[in-house]
Amino acid sequence: MAYEEVRVKIPLILRILPWVSILAFFGTWEFIVDTGIVPRTMLAAPSSVFKLFIEKLRDPNPDGALLSVHAWTSIKEAGIGYLLSLLIGLPLGLLMGWFTFVRGIFRPVFEMIRPIPPVAWIPLCIFWFGIELWGKVFIIWIGGVVPCVIDAWAGVKMTNPTLIQMARTYGATDWQIFKKLCIPSALPMVFGALQITLAICWTNLVAAELLAADSGLGFLITMGRRLALPEMVVLGMVTVGVVGALIGVVIDVVEKQLLAGIRR
Amino acid sequence: MKIKISCRNIRKIFIQKGKLQVHVLEDISLDVYDNEFVVILGPGQSGKTTLLRIIAGLETPTEGRVFLDGKEVRGPGQDRGLVFQSYMLFPWRTVVGNVEMGPKLRGIPRDERRKISAHCINLVGLNGFERYYPHQLSGGMKQRVGIARAYANNPEVMLLDEPFGQLDAQTRYYMEKETARIWETEKRTVLFVTNNIDEAIYLGDRIVTLEGKLPGRMKSTYKVDLPRPREHTDAAFLELRHRIIEETQLLL
């Protein structure tokens, strides 16, 4: 065969630049706080954020819980809401895509809920659920169910019409076509929905906690503001970002395992 | 007869994915005469598209040189027009917008541009479709826009890379006839790449075949002396076809 192995070099500068950039970013950040260009009441230096991080691993003060407790509360809430979104949204979306009857019944309600940002539900939820777990789960669920339905619906709609016609010539019933044809065809979109829904659930979690909570990462951020401790605020933000990214990676790995062999 | 394009000992090696070395062309030497219609015939994966792209200037040969009118080819340019296999029309421009892109890039003023594009659109037979967007056109029509677009720049040489590969058989026959008609109307040097032997014999003055495996090497040349317009069922046509199939073991 005419194929041989050969090495191609990426220019050295392109490989260093990302690291230089990140270092410059953190360096500037530390610098502007340490030299007082930005007052300490407004921004916390990376070093003090890191110090607080170490402290909060063991010290429940001054906000009432360890960092891990906060993180776990948030993950719990988001997790339950996320799973509920998938369990309700995906089947609903699949059914709505195929069965006119289901679509006819659920679409008006869905279209009414859809444009309302989940954040707007917060006061209503406080009425109904107080500031307990289920209020936040509801917010997360309302936010997450929408992309699930939409993507599952779109996935079914994208089923190859030729295959559907072929199935009909074999005398398949609507239900059979749905089970054997539409659902497998929709799988790529469904898996796409997993990631998007997760991002949306995580975002809404933070919103829900900002308003009404007594623990959790969003609560940590709000506490930081109330106690005028920017370190806490930044720590909360960073933790939110990191945990969100980690969960995304986990979902990615799970997806790759489940999809090993199926082409997207 | 004047030599329009001259390729000398072209060799091309690609590096794929940063690791794999692919030897695509080896020792290609080819002369194309002025206003000659040359067809490069070969099965898939024989390097013919690469050869065309090298002549177009979009790729540089690893070794060897290409001359156009005696001057070395160093990059793409307005003197060579290329018609792509997958049409490559600008979806955000109408038919007129696509066709006049070449003159527009050369800074030709709008009135003259309109005249040139009107002429080319008329040449390919798309009158009445000037304001249509590519997604509203059928495959054959899209390719005609591609041809008009290449012609609008008044290139010295027309390069066509399996332009009818994505069309169905009926449309393909029709487009072959149209291509012959357009070429007769406005004569030009043409280099036409295809894997279809009927197309090659119908269109070409001369057929150059490449080996069927990488690296692509020149196999043989056939002169097509049949009078135009040609008939697919003509005896001489079929005889030549038979000969080429025998000698290249081209499976159709």
Add this chain to the structure above:
Amino acid sequence: MSMDTMAAEVQKVVKVKTPITIGRILRNEYFLYVVSFIAFLLIWDWVAKAQILGKSLDTPYEVMKELARLMTVKLAGKNLLGHIWDSTRRVFIGFAIASVFAIPIGLLMALNRYVNSIVKPVFDIFKPMPPIAWISIAILWFGIDEGSKIFIIIIGAFVPCLLNAYNGVRLIDPELYDVVRMLGGNRRDEIIQVCFPAAFPAIFAGLQISISIAWTCVLAAELVSSRSGLGWIIIQGMRLTRPALVIGGMVLIAIVAWLTTLLVSGLEKFVCPWKREIEAV
């Protein structure tokens, strides 16, 4: 020639007539929509009257009365239109600033490898942080006035705009650049004639996502601390224990958000008429 008439035929639509029967009506989608909507209102009314959720739900009629009242009464010195305008104004200002910066940066990152390697790492650090998490720090920096809210909206709208501009350029078929070069264009022509127009659909998709994120951000910011706006109306409803006000506010938010989305897609149809219509979900 038959080719042209064939193409014209492709565009003709043929309507098929079917008979009207009771069965067909019951299975008709639009009929079901109407039935479903009415049922929804009836169930809502019943749940509110039977006080299943305690006193925290008002009937649809009460909500409508409240909405009518809002249109005549002044809340905190502004009438309803004033509040709607406050929220919408914040969304548009933040959205405009964000897109004006994010789109060029995204395009630049996709076109220039050096810019990409400098900006992308920092961007990737900030990307997973939800914009709402910035509210507290925004309040620390800008107080509870307009500045903090617009800041949040900018942060929220920035990411999708940049990402879509970036991907919009990256996903362009490289052969399109070949076309421009063959027609005699240089690098500048490539960018102006191919990159920008080809990236428009993706940029508009990004704008649509940005707008809905912007609405979420403005609401969240108004819920936390503000003196006017649609979010403030809802929070007032909560403070005064008036569910009708809360629900009325939510209805208004839905309508206004939907209208702005319509505006952006209308703009897209105007700027990108070539984009093929995929059946909307």
